[in-house]
Amino acid sequence: MYEFPVQLAPLEPGWVWLVGAGPGDPGLLSLHALNALGQADVVVYDALVDPRILDLAREGADLVYAGKRGGRPSAEQSDISNRLITFARAGKRVLRLKGGDPFVFGRGAEEALALAAAGIPFRLVPGITAGIGGLAYAGIPVTHRDVNSAVTFLTGHQAGGDMPQALDWEALSKGSPVLVMYMAMKHLGAISERLLGAGRDESEPVAIISKATTPDQKVVETTLGACVEDCARAKLEPPAIVVIGGVVRLRSALDWLGALEDAAQAADGT
Ligand code: SAH
16 A cells, blocks of 8 residues: 555445556556555456566455457456456455556446446546547657647547548548547558548657656657558557657657666666
């Protein structure tokens, strides 16, 4: 248990806390998340939860993997919800830990609905989503007053694995100066073609941020016309966020993490 200088709600037996763990860096956890890690009897976590965060769980906590990763067999979503309900009914303090924010493309809403339907008391703790925190660690602001007054978060992958047909790519292309795309690597070719076809420019800046906020973070800066080729050449690994739009240009001045790494290398060299 950690001693917090502020009063925080306890994770009570029989409750489920649905908690966002952020994109990777444990420093991006909320106090509620850390507090829950110090109290939980069971931690049910996804593949995207950084192992350094699981190390913060209370000694003796039961760590249950409920992960899935594109292409690999997935624990059925209803199974996960049922397990949460069973643990809660057994009087456990249940921490459901999800990568990023539970309510952003993370099926947290499905789990919360199942808990609500079963009458299980729950708390929702938001996390820093990869589409915001990951961009910050790449030195890319989600908005800048002179660049964009709107931003769209979207998934490049729909349930079933196809490119989302329900999205109106023409409208997105015209209406949203900045697009932040989750799960977009597989269909990047098709997506960039749709956007180019709808009038976006080949030279428009694109950044792809892989394993954002982890020690393995990699960023590729490219353009809408060249992103598929550049992405393949860089052999980027998932998970990755794709950001399209003028804000990417600001990275040349704002890449604070790159500057830190350069400074560390220079210090090593002396
Ligand atoms: N709930 C999560 C998103 C889950 S969907 C959130 O709020 O961040 C999974 C997708 O999130 C991945 O395919 C990838 O696009 C993105 N993602 C999650 N963690 C990431 C990370 N550390 N770096 C880059 N992308 C990440």
